[in-house]
Amino acid sequence: MNFKFVAGLEIHVQLNTKTKMFCSCPTEGLDVPNTRVCPVCLGYPGTLPVINREAVIMAIALGKALNGHINMISRFHRKNYFYPDLPKGYQITQGDVPIIENAVLPLSTGKNIPIKRMHLEEDAAKSVHVSSSGRLAGAQETLLDFNRSGVPLIEIVTDPVFESPEEATLFVEELQATLRYLGISNAQMELGQLRCDVNVSVEVDGKEGTRVEIKNLNSTRSIRQALTYEYNRHVEAYKRGENIITETLAFDEKTGKTRTMRTKQSSADYRYFPEPDLPPLILTEELFEEANRYNGSFLDAYHNALSWTNKEADARTLALNKDQYMLYSSLAEKGFDKKLLNRMILIDLPNILSEVAKTWGDVDKTFLNSILQLQQDGKITPAVAKDLLWQAARGNDPMKYAEEHELLKHENIDIKQIISDVLQQNPDAVEKYKKGNANVIGFLLGQVMKKTKGTVDPNQTRALLEQMLNE
Amino acid sequence: MDDVKTIFSKREANEITFTHLMEETLKELSHDDELHAFLFIRNADELMADAKAADNAWDEGQRKPLLGIPIAIKDNMCVTGLPCTCGSKILEHFVAPYDATAVKKLKDAGAIIVGKTNLDEFAMGSSSENSAFGPTRNPLDKTCSPGGSSGGSAAAVASGMSLLALGSDTGGSVRQPAAFTGTFGFKPSYGAISRYGLVAFASSLDQIGVLAKHPEDVILASSVLFGQDPMDSTSRDIPMAPQPEASNVKRVGIVKEIDSNMLDKDVKHAYDSFINYLSRTYEVVEISIPHWEEALAAYYFIAPAEASSNLSRYDGVRYGTTMEAENYSESIRKTRNLFGEEVKRRILLGSFALSAGYKDALYEKANYLRQWLVFEFDQVFQNVDMVLTPTTPTPPFKLGEIKDPLDLYKADLFTTPANLAYLPAINMPYPFQENKKDLPIGLQFIAPFGEDHKLLSFINELWQGAEEL
Numbered sequence: 001m002n003f004k005f006v007a008g009l010e011i012h013v014q015l016n017t018k019t020k021m022f023c024s025c026p027t028e029g030l031d032v033p034n035t036r037v038c039p040v041c042l043g044y045p046g047t048l049p050v051i052n053r054e055a056v057i058m059a060i061a062l063g064k065a066l067n068g069h070i071n072m073i074s075r076f077h078r079k080n081y082f083y084p085d086l087p088k089g090y091q092i093t094q095g096d097v098p099i100i101e102n103a104v105l106p107l108s109t110g111k112n113i114p115i116k117r118m119h120l121e122e123d124a125a126k127s128v129h130v131s132s133s134g135r136l137a138g139a140q141e142t143l144l145d146f147n148r149s150g151v152p153l154i155e156i157v158t159d160p161v162f163e164s165p166e167e168a169t170l171f172v173e174e175l176q177a178t179l180r181y182l183g184i185s186n187a188q189m190e191l192g193q194l195r196c197d198v199n200v201s202v203e204v205d206g207k208e209g210t211r212v213e214i215k216n217l218n219s220t221r222s223i224r225q226a227l228t229y230e231y232n233r234h235v236e237a238y239k240r241g242e243n244i245i246t247e248t249l250a251f252d253e254k255t256g257k258t259r260t261m262r263t264k265q266s267s268a269d270y271r272y273f274p275e276p277d278l279p280p281l282i283l284t285e286e287l288f289e290e291a292n293r294y295n296g297s298f299l300d301a302y303h304n305a306l307s308w309t310n311k312e313a314d315a316r317t318l319a320l321n322k323d324q325y326m327l328y329s330s331l332a333e334k335g336f337d338k339k340l341l342n343r344m345i346l347i348d349l350p351n352i353l354s355e356v357a358k359t360w361g362d363v364d365k366t367f368l369n370s371i372l373q374l375q376q377d378g379k380i381t382p383a384v385a386k387d388l389l390w391q392a393a394r395g396n397d398p399m400k401y402a403e404e405h406e407l408l409k410h411e412n413i414d415i416k417q418i419i420s421d422v423l424q425q426n427p428d429a430v431e432k433y434k435k436g437n438a439n440v441i442g443f444l445l446g447q448v449m450k451k452t453k454g455t456v457d458p459n460q461t462r463a464l465l466e467q468m469l470n471e
Numbered sequence: 472m473d474d475v476k477t478i479f480s481k482r483e484a485n486e487i488t489f490t491h492l493m494e495e496t497l498k499e500l501s502h503d504d505e506l507h508a509f510l511f512i513r514n515a516d517e518l519m520a521d522a523k524a525a526d527n528a529w530d531e532g533q534r535k536p537l538l539g540i541p542i543a544i545k546d547n548m549c550v551t552g553l554p555c556t557c558g559s560k561i562l563e564h565f566v567a568p569y570d571a572t573a574v575k576k577l578k579d580a581g582a583i584i585v586g587k588t589n590l591d592e593f594a595m596g597s598s599s600e601n602s603a604f605g606p607t608r609n610p611l612d613k614t615c616s617p618g619g620s621s622g623g624s625a626a627a628v629a630s631g632m633s634l635l636a637l638g639s640d641t642g643g644s645v646r647q648p649a650a651f652t653g654t655f656g657f658k659p660s661y662g663a664i665s666r667y668g669l670v671a672f673a674s675s676l677d678q679i680g681v682l683a684k685h686p687e688d689v690i691l692a693s694s695v696l697f698g699q700d701p702m703d704s705t706s707r708d709i710p711m712a713p714q715p716e717a718s719n720v721k722r723v724g725i726v727k728e729i730d731s732n733m734l735d736k737d738v739k740h741a742y743d744s745f746i747n748y749l750s751r752t753y754e755v756v757e758i759s760i761p762h763w764e765e766a767l768a769a770y771y772f773i774a775p776a777e778a779s780s781n782l783s784r785y786d787g788v789r790y791g792t793t794m795e796a797e798n799y800s801e802s803i804r805k806t807r808n809l810f811g812e813e814v815k816r817r818i819l820l821g822s823f824a825l826s827a828g829y830k831d832a833l834y835e836k837a838n839y840l841r842q843w844l845v846f847e848f849d850q851v852f853q854n855v856d857m858v859l860t861p862t863t864p865t866p867p868f869k870l871g872e873i874k875d876p877l878d879l880y881k882a883d884l885f886t887t888p889a890n891l892a893y894l895p896a897i898n899m900p901y902p903f904q905e906n907k908k909d910l911p912i913g914l915q916f917i918a919p920f921g922e923d924h925k926l927l928s929f930i931n932e933l934w935q936g937a938e939e940l
């Protein structure tokens with residue numbers, strides 16, 4: 001039997017407009033439940049929606065960036081269903097004519113992923129399930145937070161075009177980066193700013209398999225794990241001659257397995273019809289011009305990163321992390337040596353940040369500037385540079401620290417004098433060396449480095465030390 | 472009762488004060504237990520204080536278009552701090568947290584809101600009998616219905632409990648009660664008055680309208696209420712002025728498809744004799760609207776379809792009455808069971824019209840007919856300035872007289888086309904009743920889209936002309 005993985009994605013992205021999709025409530029400061037609400041987003045009687053212009057501009061920007069067909073006239077529809085988190089009993093979304101159709105996301109691997117449609121809609125409120133004891137396990141009550149109700153969403157839908165779990169994951173990662181570089185969404189999955197549903201099936205000898213849907217995957221890792229798990233489950237079942245049933249699944253991050261949410265597609269009839277409270281959405285030249293404000297590109301970043309690092313993996317890592325990339329880019333612009341930057345930005349800093357649990361946003365650029373300058377001027381060694389980064393991460397002023405601990409290389413340092421001092425103070429070691437024990441050279445080098453506080457180049461010093469021992 | 476202009480000139484001459492006016496109004500309001508025009512009347516002390524404040528403002532030289540004028544608001548429009556029940560058990564204890572745009576404009580113009588008027592539940596009905604809180608009686612004959620759904624507003628104006636009232640008109644809900652109470656009831660072009668704060672029944676058909684005893688008051692109130700509103704994306708600027716001007720109407724069309732033999736004999740008589748009267752001054756021509764008859768059927772799919780969605784929000788989760796139960800689905804089922812029979816009937820009909828497998832044949836077909844109707848009116852108005860029809864096929868019916876909902880739907884036969892075609896239309900009382908005690912008959916004029924001011928100016932001319940006879 002020949003098996004082929006097939007998956008399609010449905011992604012909801014929260015746009016980072018200042019206000020909600022159809023009312024003027026702010027989209028920030030959502031921490032305290034039900035404080036960012038008004039009669040409109042609570043679905044009070046008599047209220048009406050007003051389209052958020054900025055959300056439309058952001059959608060146009062995304063459409064342009066992904067080379068989509070942008071419909072000059074699109075419509076909003078009502079999707080009718082009852083749910084406690086849906087205040088009006090319907091969601092305002094776009095039906096038959098979405099704002100963008102037939103777009104493409106070019107991956108860094110060179111492959112183009114077609115996107116079927118992207119449309120604007122409003123988010124629902126957040127349901128929090130709690131038990132009477134207040135714990136989430138064994139929930140008996142549902143609390144509703146309407147702060148999220150009405151936050152602008154763009155829904156991105158692909159056909160079943162993904163050929164492996166890795167490809168689907170790569171798509172989501174690079175879509176995230178694309179949204180961030182454009183500046184239209186923070187797209188953080190763990191914060192629900194980007195939410196992913198997947199439908200997956202396995203073709204057997206070219207014959208279409210049964211499709212299942214996995215809901216609410218909230219990290220790229222979960223996407224890869226869930227898809228891999230499902231692929232294997234389907235393949236095993238087909239090998240045993242069993243069938244896969246159509247169902248909606250949830251993915252359990254702890255066990256790495258999927259579980260049934262509901263079987264049988266309850267053929268929901270959403271009774272779509274054009275939203276009579278909104279005229280058709282007609283795009284203007286002006287909106288297109290304003291969309292140019294959102295113009296950052298992930299692929300451009302990737303290609304720059306590739307030219308700096310010369311390694312695809314490094315370039316991808318760097319470009320996927322916009323903050324890290326922006327830091328690198330601003331330092332590269334100042335003309336610092338790429339080798340120094342690669343070491344500092346791609347190796348030392350990531351280690352230090354993860355160690356001290358800080359983010360790229362916490363990094364003080366002026367310190368990096370100074371440290372790089374010292375390195376470039378040959379005043380400090382890589383070891384000292386790393387030490388200074390650590391000091392900065394711990395909240396110390398690295399320049400002051402360097403001064404106080406005399407870490408800077410001084411022109412007037414007499415390395416020959418220091419070496420001969422060390423040799424005089426350690427006659428035993430010199431004796432051992434002369435008897436043929438070459439290992440003691442490490443000890444002697446350590447003594448020299450200690451005296452110079454690491455401000456001298458270890459390789460040069462070692463050569464000099466050997467030369468003087470042999471004299 | 473005087474019109475606003477006369478009241479202002481008497482106030483100028485210190486013949487009356489707004490306080491006097493309010494005292495008179497309160498006297499009438501005290502009889503409302505007979506009529507039940509109101510579901511809520513504001514406290515008398517508050518109303519007197521408002522009137523006193525209006526007097527002070529006048530004395531300080533302030534002149535606002537509706538300063539000190541008592542006005543009634545249909546109980547499906549939000550007024551901050553006042554109940555907004557929509558005549559429904561489901562909103563029995565709901566208090567509006569904001570002002571409808573129309574209400575805000577009236578307040579800014581100095582009007583004094585006296586209370587909230589009775590209506591068919593969620594404006595669905597033509598008799599005011601579908602109110603969960605009991606029917607309103609017709610002030611002209613208390614055994615009769617004042618029409619609906621804005622029956623409370625019409626009764627309030629007809630009985631002098633307010634000079635002006637706001638109603639809402641989705642398929643005739645302002646014009647038909649005006650016809651039944653001998654008042655003027657005006658439904659503007661769609662979008663002329665913001666719907667923000669009007670509790671939605673059928674969004675693409677709903678319009679706020681004005682009821683008054685004098686056409687000039689309709690014009691004055693409209694000039695306050697009209698205007699594009701950033702809170703209502705379907706609203707737009709349609710020209711309106713506080714005073715009438717020469718209408719220059721020359722040709723009036725009468726609809727060929729209206730079979731005058733199916734009219735009640737009193738209505739037929741009034742309609743025919745008014746056509747006669749008109750033809751002395753105007754050119755009266757027969758026009759054809761081929762889809763006139765289908766309009767009612769289209770209306771009874773489009774309106775319930777939109778209503779089924781608009782009324783989905785009443786789930787008892789955030790406001791209004793909540794029927795508690797074991798779980799959400801049981802609670803929402805019990806809560807929504809508070810809707811009255813007619814509301815349930817229309818929600819079911821509307822859900823059906825939108826459901827997969829039927830949507831094309833019902834909802835889409837109805838909208839297709841609607842587009843035809845728009846086109847046909849457009850053609851007609853190439854040729855005539857106004858269209859005349861009876862407002863209703865019958866004079867006011869008795870309370871409890873009509874049992875079959877389908878018979879009641881027919882009361883909307885002549886009024887729904889203007890809603891479907893987005894056109895301005897008004898009820899004018901038939902001015903030549905031989906016996907003044909006879910129940911009123913209503914005449915409807917429909918004008919081209921946006922020609923609201925011309926329509927009202929024309930009605931004013933007609934009314935003055937008829938009064939001089």
Ligand SMILES: [Zn+2]
Pocket residue numbers: 020023024025036037038039040041042150
């Ligand atoms: Zn809001």
